[in-house]
Amino acid sequence: MAITTTLKQIRKHSPCEDGWEKLLKHLGKTKADDEPVKFSFILKNNGIDDALWCLRALPSEYHGRIRHLTADYAERVLHLYEKEHPNDKRPRRAIQAVRDFADGKITEEEMAASWAAARAAARDASWAAARAARAARAAARAAARAASDAAWAAAWAAAGDDARAAIGDAGVKMLIRKFG
Numbered sequence: 001m002a003i004t005t006t007l008k009q010i011r012k013h014s015p016c017e018d019g020w021e022k023l024l025k026h027l028g029k030t031k032a033d034d035e036p037v038k039f040s041f042i043l044k045n046n047g048i049d050d051a052l053w054c055l056r057a058l059p060s061e062y063h064g065r066i067r068h069l070t071a072d073y074a075e076r077v078l079h080l081y082e083k084e085h086p087n088d089k090r091p092r093r094a095i096q097a098v099r100d101f102a103d104g105k106i107t108e109e110e111m112a113a114s115w116a117a118a119r120a121a122a123r124d125a126s127w128a129a130a131r132a133a134r135a136a137r138a139a140a141r142a143a144a145r146a147a148s149d150a151a152w153a154a155a156w157a158a159a160g161d162d163a164r165a166a167i168g169d170a171g172v173k174m175l176i177r178k179f180g
Helices: 007-012 017-027 039-046 048-057 060-084 090-102 108-179
Strands: 004-006 036-038
Touching: 004 007, 004 048, 007 017, 007 048, 017 039, 017 048, 036 039, 039 048, 048 060, 060 090, 060 108, 090 108
Parallel strands: none
Antiparallel strands: 004 036
């Protein structure tokens, strides 16, 4: 059985105008109505972002399945976070909380607390990345300064050697001219 919604249900959730107009155009309509619209149609014609957004227009009987779907999507990319933060289990616990809430095992408040912890983990990771970027920029500037100083010193030394050689050559020529 296909999962459907209606344009009126979608419109109640204030969709973005671009996506809304695109959907209306593909349906050959100019306004919202109560005719069923398959999610597969929304996916095919508007893309994954709009189709996922439109899930909010489904009746409450689908909410548990949608929560499991979002947990599955989140879990597919969780390894990216855990690779950088192997000891931080807050995002994994938040994903499990979504599943537990969908299955009626925890309250909405417990799920919200778990998600707040996951948001804090994301914020912490963002700040850590920003600090690492600042440190990398400072290290790059220090390396550039050191390279510049080394190049200047090498050029100065080479110029000094060339200058001493030139002075030496000039002195030898002067001595030869003078004492012949």
